[in-house]
Amino acid sequence: METLKGGELCFPQLLNTSCMKPTRPHAEAMLIFILLSCISLLTVALNLLVIISISHYRQLHTTTNLLLLSLAVSDFLAGFLMPVVILLVGSCWFLGDFMCALSFFAVFTIISASVGNVVLISVDRYVAICDPLYYPTKITQRRVKICVYMCWVCSAFFGSLILRDHLREPGRYNSCIGECVVVINYIEGAFDLVFTFIVPITVIIVLYMRVFVVAVSQARAMRSHIVADTLQHSVTVTAKKSERKAARTLGIVIVVFLMCFCPYYCVALAGQENVASASFLVFLFYFNSCLNPVIYAFFYPWFRKSIKLIVTLQTLQPDSCDANIL
Secondary structure (H helix, E strand, O other), X not given: OHHHHHHOEOOOOOOOOEOEOOOOOHHHHHHHHHHHHHHHHHHHHHHHHHHHHHHHOHHHOOHHHHHXXXXXXXXXXXXXXXXXXXHXXXXXXXXXXXXXXHHHHHHHHHXXXXXXXXXXXXXXXXXXXXXXXXXXXXXXXXXXXXXXXXXXXXXHHHHHHHOHHHHHOOOXXXXXXXXXXXXXXXXXXXXXXXXXXXXXXXXXXXXXXXXXXXXXXXXXXXXXXXXXXXXXXXXXXXXXXXXXXXXXXXXXXXXXXXXXXXXXXXXXXHOOOOHHHXXXXXXXXXXXXXXXXXXXXXXXXXXXXXXXXXXXXXXXXXXXXXXXXX
């Protein structure tokens, strides 16, 4: 009986302090492991292609692509964390209390950075479509780099603020060895809800609704040729076709992001969350990191062309960074 009992523990040598192993069929556990491994590898590989493409080719060093690069970095990191996050829910933890706290800190930082990057993309498209005349002067590469840098710094600060007790004293809320839990009090939870969900989602929706209305009106005006030459000086400059196309593509990215991001907070607000739903909803959010490069591949010819050049190792040739990608 003692051997059998020890075999059901996360750490059989610690009979009195070890957590119990979760009861999950071996076939189901193996299927989940294989699925997560495949999705994780695909996420890392696809986002690595995006990072190499935008970083290597000078033609792609635009302000919008810098934001896509930052989003790809957060998606790339999410690909590494995807199996870890799922294992945190209803499974034994073998990496120690410090790594547990560090993993949650990384999760909070990446989630915050992803949300911040999507907000910055929404602002970029809003200015490009609604105020195209001043877009080159308002949205410069220097300003975008500063915004991206601040996004990551604020995300790390936000994660350290929410998890300050866990980083100061790892494992303080664990009831047994082999457990990895984080307890967030009411004030921290409300702060997280407001600044990671309510405010960013509101900003994203409002800005893109405005972008959609303006883009539709501009397209109709161009098709019907309403603008007369005599009134040319008083007509607002319309966004270029390429900017509207980029807005449409990035709009799809944002819609997919909202579909993958909102369910977790909606279920948490409803108070219906359990281990099974938490695993699926967290997985859904991280699966979005795999979908973004797929969207780029469908709608961005430059991404498909750069993939071909990278796979065929043409990026290793001299002066390949000056290749014609667009």
